[in-house]
Amino acid sequence: MKTFRYTGRNMEGVLKKGVIQADTQGKAIELLRTKGINPREILESNSIFHKNITLFESVKNQDFVIFCRQFATLVRAGVSIVESTGILAAQTPSKLLKNSLFAVEADIREGIPFSDAANKHKKVFPPLFVNMIRAGELTGSLDETLERLAAYYEKQFTLKKKVQSTMMYPAVLLVVIVIVVIGLMLTVVPQFATMFEDFGAELPAITLFVLALSDLIQQFWWLGLLLVIGLVVTFVYIYKNNSLFNYNVNLILLRVPVFGKLLQKSAIARMTRTLSSLFSSSVPILQALTIVEKVVGNPVVGKVVLDSRTSLEQGGTLSEPLRKSWIFPPLVHQMTAIGEKTGSLDYMLEKIADFYEADVDRTVDTLKGLIEPLMIVILAGVVGMIVLSIMVPMFSLFEQI
Numbered sequence: 001m002k003t004f005r006y007t008g009r010n011m012e013g014v015l016k017k018g019v020i021q022a023d024t025q026g027k028a029i030e031l032l033r034t035k036g037i038n039p040r041e042i043l044e045s046n047s048i049f050h051k052n053i054t055l056f057e058s059v060k061n062q063d064f065v066i067f068c069r070q071f072a073t074l075v076r077a078g079v080s081i082v083e084s085t086g087i088l089a090a091q092t093p094s095k096l097l098k099n100s101l102f103a104v105e106a107d108i109r110e111g112i113p114f115s116d117a118a119n120k121h122k123k124v125f126p127p128l129f130v131n132m133i134r135a136g137e138l139t140g141s142l143d144e145t146l147e148r149l150a151a152y153y154e155k156q157f158t159l160k161k162k163v164q165s166t167m168m169y170p171a172v173l174l175v176v177i178v179i180v181v182i183g184l185m186l187t188v189v190p191q192f193a194t195m196f197e198d199f200g201a202e203l204p205a206i207t208l209f210v211l212a213l214s215d216l217i218q219q220f221w222w223l224g225l226l227l228v229i230g231l232v233v234t235f236v237y238i239y240k241n242n243s244l245f246n247y248n249v250n251l252i253l254l255r256v257p258v259f260g261k262l263l264q265k266s267a268i269a270r271m272t273r274t275l276s277s278l279f280s281s282s283v284p285i286l287q288a289l290t291i292v293e294k295v296v297g298n299p300v301v302g303k304v305v306l307d308s309r310t311s312l313e314q315g316g317t318l319s320e321p322l323r324k325s326w327i328f329p330p331l332v333h334q335m336t337a338i339g340e341k342t343g344s345l346d347y348m349l350e351k352i353a354d355f356y357e358a359d360v361d362r363t364v365d366t367l368k369g370l371i372e373p374l375m376i377v378i379l380a381g382v383v384g385m386i387v388l389s390i391m392v393p394m395f396s397l398f399e400q401i
Contacts, residue, residue: 004028008039022106030109031102034086059124062155063094065150067101072146082108082140100124113137127291128152128274132281145281152277156270159357162364163266167259169368173375177193179380182217184386189214192390203393210389248297254300254327262363264327265356267298271305272332273353279346286312301327318345331355 004025007017016037022028024236025042032039067088074084082105089101101122107117115134118125129149136145137332193211203211217224238245254260254267271292278288289309293302307321317340322333332352 002044003071004042004043004044006032006037006039006282008032008037008041010038011036022103024369029108030106031099034102034105035090039237043061050345059094059097061153061292063092063097065153065157067092067097067149068146068153072143072150075146076143081114084318085114097124104215123152126295128278128295131283131287131291132278135281135283137276139282141281148277152273155273155353155357159269159360162360163262166364166371170371170375173371173379177375177379180379181386182221183380184220184383185210185214189386189390190218192394196393204389205392206385207389210386234400243299247303250298250300254298258367262360262367265360265363267296267301269353269356269360271296271301272349272356276346276349276353279349285318289318 002023003019003021005017005019006028007013007015019032022031025044028042029039032042042327047326070088074087074334075081079087085101085108087104089105090099092098092101100118100123103121104114104117107120108114113134115130118133120132130143132149133142136142189210193214195208196211233283233370240246244270254264256263274290274292274295278291279285283291286309289312293305296302304321304325304327307325307351308318311316311321317337319333319337321341322328322336323330335348335352336345339345
């Protein structure tokens with residue numbers, strides 16, 4: 001999309017200036033008029049600041065869920081799609097969503113279906129949303145589809161935040177432990193090291209180790225910092241750009257004790273919830289599996305989903321690849337097989353998702369209760385070792401005095 005600078009007056013005659021994004025200058029003028037602005041001058045902007053105005057911007061999950069729910073309410077009340085889009089564009093607090101909805105509204109006025117218009121804005125409207133909307137348009141159940149989408153995104157957001165908070169908690173505490181240890185090594189330990197040298201006392205092995213570590217940190221802290229930053233940047237770059245590395249990292253994470261089970265349950269819940277939502281919206285099964293493989297968020301699980309799609313294309317079943325994979329417990333493939341035989345696959349997948357979402361909730365609560373005291377013990381042990389390394393030779397010096 002291009003960026004245009006405009007000058008115009010609103011309905012009250014107030015002069016307005018700003019920037020707007022659109023495919024062409026004509027569409028930019030239409031967008032401004034839908035906002036109630038009569039443009040007097042509109043020029044394409046070549047400024048790097050304007051072109052990247054939404055580079056780091058994204059639509060918050062909360063704003064997107066509210067949009068879905070309000071859209072469903074307006075459509076159910078008999079408001080036309082184009083009018084609903086304009087109303088929601090005018091009142092949403094998200095700038096990116098607002099601009100995209102105004103552009104979608106302009107496309108709808110030209111006869112383009114809402115799903116096709118939304119598909120032009122992939123940063124705002126994900127494939128899952130577009131395909132479910134397209135199915136809702138074909139079946140005439142757009143309001144129900146929007147309600148289902150809002151419920152889906154609410155559940156996914158809640159589940160994601162719970163897992164992230166559980167994984168971040170020990171990471172934050174670990175960083176705190178490292179900072180405390182480095183602080184002691186840079187401030188407290190050097191003072192005692194000078195005192196020990198003055199007395200010329202014989203020091204135990206643990207004290208010599210701590211003093212050597214303190215000297216190393218004082219002399220080469222900058223090298224350690226650069227090394228950590230370099231490793232993190234390299235890891236993130238390879239993780240994002242190398243599919244094999246990405247797959248192996250996620251495979252290792254799934255096999256990590258305790259936390260691996262949490263990630264596994266979360267991925268299963270996300271996969272089954274997404275499939276259930278797509279099936280309920282009458283999205284074709286092969287197309288639904290292609291979407292799920294992309295949005296499940298875990299390449300290991302995504303590969304099994306892709307295998308299931310291949311199995312269906314070759315005349316097999318959806319449940320067979322799930323049965324062969326160690327990632328999916330017997331409950332998943334058994335209930336999936338029952339759903340295939342009875343024609344209630346969307347219902348069975350929904351029940352699987354409900355079960356694993358509840359299981360994730362219980363696991364998160366349990367882990368939070370265990371992690372805090374465990375990390376406190378670790379912090380006390382590390383600090384205690386440093387204090388002990390200082391106090392042991394101190395007692396020897398007191399005895400000599």
